[in-house]
Amino acid sequence: MTYSFKCCDDGSGIASGSILRFDNVTILLDPGWSSYKVSYEDSVAFWSNIIAEVDIILISQPTTECLGAYTFLYYNFISHFISHIQVYATLPVANLGRVSTIEFYVTKGIIGPYQTNQLDIDDVEKAFDFIDVLKYSQLVDLRSKYDGLSLFAYNSGYAPGGAIWCITTYSEKLIYAPRWNHTRDTILNAANLLDNTGKPLSSLMRPSAIVTNFDHFGSSQPFRKRAKSFKDILKTKLSNNGNILIPVDIGGKFLDLFVLVHDFLYENGRNNKLANIPIVLLSYTKARSLTYAKSMTEWFSSISAKTWENRNQKTAFDLDTPFSVVDSNELANLKGPKICFVSNVETLVNDALSILGSDNNTLLVLTTDNRQEVPALHTIYDYWKENNTESSIESANVLKLNQKITINTTTFKELQNEELDAYLSKLEQRKRKQLITEITTRKGLKKGAAVALPTNLASDEGQKTEVDLVDDITNTEDLEKLLEEEEEDEDEDNEDNLINILEDEDRADGIEESIPVDIIITPGVNNKHKIFPFQPLRQKKDDYGIVVKFDQFVPAEDKDDITPSKRHINGDNEEDMDDDYVIKEASNKKIKSDSVNQPTKETKFSDDINHLRNSNRPGIREFKATEVNLNMSLTFINMESLVDRRSCGVIWPLFKSRKLILMGPSNVQDKHVTGIITSKTMEVTSLAYNQSIDFDTTIKALDITISPELDALLKWQRISNDYTLAHVTGRLVKESAHQSSAVPVTDNTTSSGREKYVLKPLNGNVGVQTNGSLAIGDVRLIKLKQNLNATNHTAEFKGEGILVVDDKVIIRKISDSETIIDGPPSALFYSVKKLVMDMLAKI
Template identity: 25%
Template sequence: MLNYQCLETKSLCGTSHIELDGIHIYIDPGSDDSLEHPPVSEQPDLILLSHSDLSHLGGLVYAYHKYDWKNAHIYATLPVINMGRMTMLDAIKSNLVGDITKEQVNQVFDSIIALRYSQPTSLLGKCNGLTITAYNAGHSLGGTLWSLLKESESILYAVDWNHSKDKHLNGAALYSNGHILEALNRPNTLITDANNALVSTPSRKKRDEALIESVMSSLYKGGTVLLPVDSSSRVLELCCFLDSHWSSTQPPLPFPIFFLSPTSTKTIDYARSMIEWMGDNIVRDFGIDESLLEFRNIHTITDYSQLSSIAPGPKVILSTSLTLECGFSQQILLNFMSQNSNDLILFTQKSRCQSSLAKQFIRYWEQACKKLMDIPPPVGLYAEHNIKVKRMEALAGEELKQYQEQQLQKISRTAEDSALELRNKTILDEDLSSSSDEEDDEMGLTPEAPGAALGSALFLSGKSFDLNLRDQSVQNLQTKYKMFPYVEKRRRIDEFGEVVKQEDFVIINEPMNNFEAEASPSDSTAIDPTGKRKWSEINDGIHGQNEDELQEEIPSKIVAEDLMIRISCQVQFIDIEGLHDGRSLKTIIPQVNPRKLVLIHATDEEREDMKRTCSALSAFTKDVYLPKYGEDINVSIDVNAFSLKLSDDLIRNLIWTKVGNCEVSHMLAKIEKPSESEIQDSEANEEDAKRNDAEKEADHLPVLNPVTLRSDLARAPRAAPLLVGNTKLAELRKALLDQGISAELKGEGVLLCGGVVAVRKLSGGKISIEGGLSNQFFEVRKMVYKMLAIV
């Protein structure tokens, strides 16, 4: 049973919920800048992440802690994990999110299991029998198409994919060199988006030229160019493109480029450490060009105050967030974009700006230019807008007092829990020999202290005290009882002497590999007894601690206010989003040829247009679904699949025929249920406890035995030979051309052979050969039979 449901979230891409034979799978729990995720009806067993932007993982940390998703296994590629971590940290700082902390982000992303492309992974536990595989999706570094296989069900989840190459990425594995990848061809269910189904995007060369022309025109007029970007996905493409143009221009351009984000430096460092995940051109040039991905012309800035020290003048600023609703891009909009009418706000992503200030600006540009050209020029924007601005304000007065009291209570509870945990651990480690009582007598720790508890016992009783021992219950004690809580660990002794713990003698300061050798001695506290460290514990990445982390945290609160701003600048949109357009979508999806198609993450007009295109194809499936948010649809395939066990006698007499990567055989057998005695003998087997649940369950399956009795043979049906396999028209055309027979593809699953015979692919995998009786007809039919296995 396969059910699909798209959950409505605060992002354009709703969370996908797939229920496959009782396994609950959540894919891309996204959100907007608020980082919130709505509650779900079922706890996830498996979570998959496709891309590293907020639309695909923005709600993960919130739901992980709020709805207790800790029991679910989370899978993603390494770049999605690293870049997703940067995305979340940037969103927390940019939007001043107080409900999610940096430690919570690191906890979630440290728990994600990393996969490589084309690496089938068989899952265990409740997900037993399910195999997941990640494939390159383009669009973003580490972007993923997910293939899910379980028995007769095969699902391909492909959203936000890009079939064409970028500056730093290869195209999607779905469509490469004019062909669909064999492993992704003909899935039972294809879940994909219909974004840009109504749009025909100009060539990349034209878009690059238009972007450079608009940027340089504004700079030479003395304006500042603002490019609102995401924090870690498509911003890398813009950095590669702009840095390459600045480096190739002679004489050098005098205009600086700034990448302004709280995590800009770490984002580029992460990208430089994952060259192998990038495009063929970058991988090939790596080692030849030492300056690869160093971005010599781009200055990374993590604090908005650093812009004040830069000399005024024209400049290019890549700034987060993408929506202009928060972060540094909002501050630049407030302070820069009302001074010079030659300033330019250049948008490169449109689908991620729904219901935001950026979307309003893009809509204004579309209405003003009226699409008279493929890439219309910038238009002037002179207007007043009311926007909400968040800022941090230090606590004072009664609010500061309440905050300090809450912190003291928190510290007290933490200390009590730590002492209780230590006490319990000590009790478990106590030696059960009689020498423990003698140690108590020697130390003078008698339990008969009148009217007071001793040491840690007082601490565990719920009282708390500071360094001056100002607690009233402690002041009433005698002087000799005024001490800090301390629990002495008792020595454990066996027949060989005192028990020695190996971890107490591990040299933790000695680096275990080359990467740790580069870390400073001060990082030794992040090393565990095994010598290994988590990626997030090495001062959160490649660089050391940020300066703002070294400063004492000032108690503050978030204050939001509405401001009326005046904007006087130029606005333009050029698509550098790295997504498929309508032409590529309507060309590639029919070639994938799924048995069932589910269209999500697009407007109703785009999905209806894509459905009409698919309905017009005679050889394409008619099962096309357009689910609404929250609608649960059944997309199970109509097959009768049963689990049976073959007897040894039957297996010895089978004749196998190879079909592609598989082998098939025709058999004549009868089904028999295992007897009660056989089941009991199996359960009574001494080695039964060593077998897993799958092997035990197989003992109860019906058994296929060969037909030996004449009465059974007389009742058995007479089956005609079966043709097994999948005939591909492209391969058939090549085979016919090799035999000297002309063949031409006419589209919609029709191959015209010799001008008189037509081979047509019908729905359900059937093939029709049409034509008059002639030598060519039989030659074509013979060639089709050769491509199939006769069983």
Template identity: 20%
Template sequence: MITFTPLSSSSRIASTSTAATPPLAYLIELDDIKILVDCGSPDLRKALEGNDEEGEYEKMLREHAPTISLLLLTHSSLPHLGYYPFARSNLNLTCPVYATVPVASMGRVSCIEEVQEWRSEMDGAAWEEEIVEEDEGDVDAEATELVDGKVVPGAGIPKKTRRTKWVATGEEVVEAFEAITRVKFESPTRLMGSLSSLTITAFSSGHTLGGTIWKIRSPSSGTVLHAVGMNHTKERHLDGTALLKEKGEGVHEGLGRPDLLITDTDRVGWKNVKRRERDGALLDLITKTLTSQSSLLFPVDPSTRLIELLILLDQHWSYSMIQSQRQGRNWIYPLCLVSKTGKQMIDFARSLMEWMGGGVASGEAAGDGGVGRNNGRNGGGETRGHPLEFRHLRFYDSVEALTATYPASRPKLVLAIPPSMSHGPSRSLFTQYATSPQTLVVLTSRGVPGTLAGDMFEKWNERQERGGKAGEGGVGKPIEMKDLLELQINLKVPLSGQELADHLEAKRLLAEKDLAQKTARVRTRKLLEADEVDSDDSDDSDASDDDRGGGGMDVDGEDGEAVSAPRRGGGGGAGAGIDGGGWEEGGGQKVSFDIYVKGQTTRATTFFKSATGQAPRFRMFPVGVEKRGRKVDAYGETIDVGVWLRKGKEIEEEGESEVVKAAKRRKIEEEKKAEPPEPPSKFIVENHSVQLRCGLYYTDMEGLNDGRAIKTIIPQVNPRRLILVQGPSASTDELISTFKAIPSMTTEIFAPDKGEALQIGENLHSYPLSLGDGLMAGLKFSKFEDYEVAQITGRYTFPSNSTIPILELASSTQLQQQPSPTSSLSQASSLLNSLLITLPPLPSSLFIGDLKLTALKSRLQKIGIGAEFAGEGVLVCGVAEELEGEDGAGEVVAVKKMEGGRIEVQGGTGEIYYRVRKEVYGLHAMVEG
């Protein structure tokens, strides 16, 4: 029994926008196991505005999180995993988590970027909710209460807890992603514990680096294939989805004919633009804007799709610089990325080269970086660098750092996060660039409806001509904006003047109050300890001072707490030798440090030999010889030192003990404490009335399938059941009507609404049976793949000493005599009798397997029988000349696949007919009754 529940983003989105609404989170229940696929985050600005849909999603996830058994992450973008760190730390989502290495690495970069940007713009009170566990009351912190004859300090003070809404902390993000189990593509993983019945396998989905199609195998529920967010086309840094074989040779062997396929309908009504036309129009527009001394703003994703865009832009910069030099000009336009985690993202990407495809996998990007103008050559004789080197890209942590380096008047191309422009550098830069008539804002994604990027996309799409709108196959044209836009900008500004003085005074008063409370607690604790000492003296006046002292325990520690003084020197205890040097803090592992040149260790009698007869070693000044030119290996490949350093660091981290890791964490915490404190600041909200005068353009860089690809791929997969998610209702209805017109396609197609629990399959009842002694000897097994199967026609009997019936082979006459139930086993026997009576009679022979007409065609051609496809699910077989129509009276046999798995072989009886039928039988396992 399979139960599927979309917690968000169903296939029945009643929206006029062409973009489906994130987040994505789908609950799959296989018997008693709950599997959550993805745990995306909504747009926080919409959530803070009290959006009902976002609040409903949070409520549903909060309800199901404690009972979820497994979490699978598919992509590293925020709509797929942005809510996972908060859910793990605050919603008790502590189940095992699985993802590919790129999804875990790049997903952490995306979440950290999101957390840092929001926490640098808004006070925690904006998204934190205070929960009071007890009634509030004005209680003095120094007040005490007599409880059971003892003085208890601070009794009656109300307890308060706080929880964060939507936004996790940086520590929670790191801790959550460290708990992810990394898997590789096409490597089956058998789970453990309560999940031991499941086997999961990750396959490449395209679209993003490490993007995953999850195959979940359950012995009771069959195979479930979750394929949301796919791309079948090859890109600069990614290959197409593994769902299809290369060169269109059909579906991957391990992904065909699943029991259940879950896929999205987001872009069913779309027709993608050809990549050459899209890139050519974009790069021409960039060159035209920069040469007219104007700037461009690209709101981009912090990790996933940014790599593809950076490769394109970096190639264009190299090509433009060479062309400008030939013409006697200089290409002086900066290429900038404003992101706190930009450098970290590029380092991660370089260490994940084995997960990439396209031109990057072979060491060079696709040859159309200049849209066919350089064909993979730079034209200047310069050695091509690493495709992820990005020599022309400049990184900046903030808008202020960018402005300090390049003034607003200098033309440049700026990539800023996030793509929604709800917060962060992209929103701030939009308010600056949108007022300039020559500036161009380029959207690389449709954006979420209700966000600034979503609204801008709708404005651009409405003003396009027929054929140029998004999803119609055209590149579109830039438009000029002339609207008045009201925006809220969240800022964090340092305090000054009287505000700073008031803050310092309040901080001083708070410190004095804390000190007074601390002193009161210490005084109360000492009174309690004095009472206990007096009580001990009265009970046992002969007790010695040493017995009461606790063996060298100093009581007057900080805050009056007992502090134990460790013993030094002597003995062979655990603490011996700690002060000897070379031991890391925390103990347990000795670390040696080598210097570049070691000193002379032998005493020389002459310059040539020492007292021991060996040549001495003299101290020498280390000299580093600077080698110019690009580092390459013996095969001419560029050596990227950063990749190897990153790999070495990962290997060292895996081999470190817990003691060493704890020592490193303490060192990092100490370094943070040593950093200068941040100046006092305040969070403000500024309302801006922006008069839009900039240009606006949209280019599709999302890297997703279009409608034609979806309608072609899914029938090839040929699932037994199909669930459609994440898309508008119109797209879902269009896809359902298309599939119903295909005879070989399943009719069990479902499109559940958000929160609707869809039950698929039947409740199966299992009954134990014991096999008789002579049963195995009378069976005739047939080979089928890796199994041997046989058909049984038998009867069951109930032994007197057991409640489990025994199955024995029986003849047809014995089956007609039904066993009479005994008094002790009447209920079980009656149930089995009723089941036997209602079951239909078994055929004399069974054929096990699924016929693939492509495999049949290949086998027939090997034995000299021609075969051609004559339509959907029909293979015509015969002599080659007869198939071409030269002899219409020849023998021709047609093999058809019908509904319900039936196969029909039609044709006149003859040699061809029997040879074709034999090959059809050979592709199945025949089990005789």
């Protein structure tokens, strides 16, 4: 089967998405937009030539690198999405992707109360609500619609909810893994590529191709060592009343670093200087990412969850230390030591540097090499590489930064009078146009069909086409109401279809005549099994007996007086402090009870982003180049959750892929890793930007029939009482229904539907090359023990599945395909070896 792959470049010089085409389906992978070099208009124009062909969109990471273009694609080409495009991602990607998109769009002026805006907050929410969210390893079965297409998402270990996609058809299996990490970090598990024994997952073995990137790798140092260096730097600086400034991707690495800082403050809680160090967040979306994280704890590492549960915390995202979300003005008024996370977008980074960069007590901690292309951080990172005197760039050495850089500062001027009226009118017209497009698309644009309008808009002119009736509506509120009704009708139709399917199944089940009984019986079951099932109550027991629930001894009339909220209120009273007997719920219900008993911690995180709505005090935002004198400390610690070069070169060849496809030309790929992969006999293809390459997979399989003459010569051997095996050697011929003689197979021979391949015995003068026998089968140690005991040997198991024979010979199974016989050369050794070989078939 032939498939094609194209790596897209929107003009930024980096991969901004990929197109995978099979015969009857086109898949768009990770439509990204993260470059400040490409304008909104240019990016929309680039994708406008592609989106009409797309059937499925897959998003792998919650960063703008993988989904930056998704929202404006949905907004500008909504008719394609409603009509035929399906979008798939995991729940954390759908949630945190909103945060990443809003952060980047606001700094670009695409969203917000700015005269340059193109979208509103609701447009972002609608786009991500459209995504079909998945769990890891959940099957997306599209085989009936797209000729055998199935999708699986596996944990990538790179970002919360990050996925490695396995795309399969009837003849192809592709692994799409642009970013992944093979080790566990603070809150994320390692990529789900290897099992517990370090071997590749069987479901991912031998793919047609692996699609990945060699343009960027993580640190070779263990994450625990990097985390320790990070904490040591925090402790040193904060102990001297310094400030910590950490630029971070809010939708990506922020949650992991936030938990790492929380862990640092918890461990140093007894230190008076570090007991109440505040954490502040400078972000357009405020603490919405933390709110999402607290509702998605099942997506994070269970080890981290248990650690914080043992510390009497609900989750790692519930702080005991002061935490606040600030804007640029509030940050300037904060005094004293603090840890400041700033969203890694240009406008906020520039504001933070202009406020804290001139403070000698500030330490800027870079945790990435700034692939997001924020100009100021790019300049600072280059300074770090040039002035770092340590042998390793990841030495976490602290440098003194005393340099002048040029940044873009912003000024804001509110719109007044005619400008404000014109701005609001533009918003109204744009919203009306978008609603009309969505309504008419949902109705299928059936010309001549009548549309049910709200009662106050009923027309006496008779029936019109749907487009005409929708165009007659001038009020956006009426359009929104009509859209809601249309969406409700679609939901009702889906429910009716489901009910009809269930009713049809019930009717089909009722056709089969069955013996009347008082319970539901599975159709086709034997009559003797049609009895009343007896299911005794199961009692939970532990080492001390039956587990007792104390609430069953509380009288019913007293249960209302012991509500969780009243327990919380009374628990804070001083009178209750003397009560040594406190009944606590089981530990596995602790998280649930705490979420009810401690509502005050939920209110710490402010995630209201209504200040970013287009109609909220709109104005003009202007940029001005300003020279800033930086006088602070600088360090770099690579905290990215990415696989390192050595591990990448070791892991990918284990999957025995036919080829490896690199997204991007060879000049942006790491030549060392590419050479390692190539040396292991794997075909590597580097894709040039915006050029589609076809890949053809040859299926080397033939249907061969064994002739009766050869069948009579075969010697069948039985394996494990379930399978039979025979060694076959013959000559392959092609027979026709109208020919009695065999025709030798040649390369130029064309096959027809009436021809077949037949394997016949070899001629007498043809020699057979033998390279020794091959033993096939399964060595069952229990059966082997019985055979040894039957031959007057003493065989017994002595732990971990090791069979010991006469205290001299040891037999153990390494795996299903490897059995080891260990012992000194002797008659006993060879007799045991013979018994083992007799259990196998030989070819």
